[in-house]
Amino acid sequence: MELQQLRYVVAVAETNSFTRAAQQCRVVQSALSHQIARLERELGGKLFERTSRRVRLTPAGDAFLPAARQCLEAADRAAAEVAAAVGVVRGRLVIGLIPTIAAVDVPAALRDFRRLHPSVHVRLRVDASERLIDQVREGVIDVAFLGLPTTAEPIGVQARELATDRLVAVLSPDHPLARESVLDLRRLSGEPFVDFTAGTPGRAQSDQAFAAAGLTRDVAFEVTTPDLMAQLVGRSLGVALLPSAYAPRLAGVVTVEIRDAPLRVEYVVSRLLSRTPAASAFLALLES
Template sequence: MELRQLRYLDAVARARSFTAAALDLHVAQSALSQQVAKLERELGVELLRRTTRRVEVTEAGELVLARGRRALAEADAIAADLDALHGLVRGRLRIGGVPPIGGLHPAALIAEFGRAHPGIDITIREEVAATLLDELADGALDLVLALVDPADTAPSLTGRHLLHEELVLICAPDDPLAARKRVPHAALADRPLVAHVAGSALRRNLERVAPDGRVIAEANELETLRELVALGLGVTLMPASVVGGVPAEVLAVRPLHPRVRVPVSMLWRDHEAPTPAAAAFRHHVLAAVTGRP
């Protein structure tokens, strides 16, 4: 059994796809499949069940992954400790959450960090907040940027509140709500809603503001949500910073009454020393937010 095989197995299990896992790992799909098959033959069990639509992890696969992920985390920690011993900032950085949130532009921060530390291999994972936080707790990610309060996450996680973001209502310019200066929460009762997928912070806040609203469409991309709303399919909530520059003839943006503000946070695992790369990125983000080096 090799660490490489465990890493390949973990990637396929998370992506539920050999194709997506191969892209994430920057390896040929044939090589990845061969190594996973080799591991299955060595262990004498089926770890992944291939279907026509996706890949499912078997019961034996879950058992192997539970211990395998701990082994991978320890192996990564050894490499990080050696880097730290030699005063190097290199290695691997795995970040979850990239769309602009609040006054924070994660893509720009990551690009700046990558230019400053070319020795670090950066992996970016985009998913809903609930999934990213689960992967952070499992050790698959080093850091997550999300619209959540660190105090509301699992006990194994901690983090730093960076800033607050206001959520605003967006609707088509000819929607009756566009005629209001502010939109009371009650005005969303029984309204058709275009929502982010379940598990996202935006979906959770939309359901809190409009518990009686009717979700008629879901999307995983902010741009898709904006387009569906602009075409009059429904209304939704979105971070003010994401829609601030949209022309009024395309989309109506209105504050809520009372206003809704959500925390923007950077999260990591509690009681665990960060890798040198993760520590450097934390410092980079905090310096950008506070304006202090």
């Protein structure tokens, strides 16, 4: 069993395609298919079901994939640790973030990190806070930036609080309430809302605030990104609540302060144990 074979298996599993996996691995497809077939013969079972329309993991492939990823990660970490021992930070850094992160200028941080450590390959993943925490805990992501309501904390990860921010009302410029200097939840509760998907931390902070005030509201539209939220608000389809530090980035809408606004805490989180040299270097940069 060779590391390259494991890389091919992971690539096919992630892309659901031998063709795209070969392109990602920069190898001809016939060579990739041959190596996976060799590995399957050695293991004594098929890892993938192949049809003319799709490729998917078999039960054996599902069982094999986590161990393959762990082996590749261990090999990459071993190489990175050797490089770090002689003063060079290299390897891979996977960063997760929510779309509304505002406490850190992530592009600027990556620019500085790239200048210091050009040998590190960086991957960015945008997702919801609860899934980012899970992925950090599972070792899929090295570092994540997330936001949670004040009633929740990251569990099972190393966490550092970055900032606490109040939510503001986001409205279309022609909305009657857009001319107000300050609002409260009661005045907003009669409006249709555009909000994040139910059950996510981004939604929970607003739901909890209205519930605590004894108010109900109509969430007419559920979306997954703040940009889409702003587009719907800009078309006068509803109002929204977003962090005050992030909302000014949105075009075509106005923001109004909320007197009894919900709060959002931003965190940077990482693994509890065995951080890679690249992750440690990135976290050190954030603290400098």
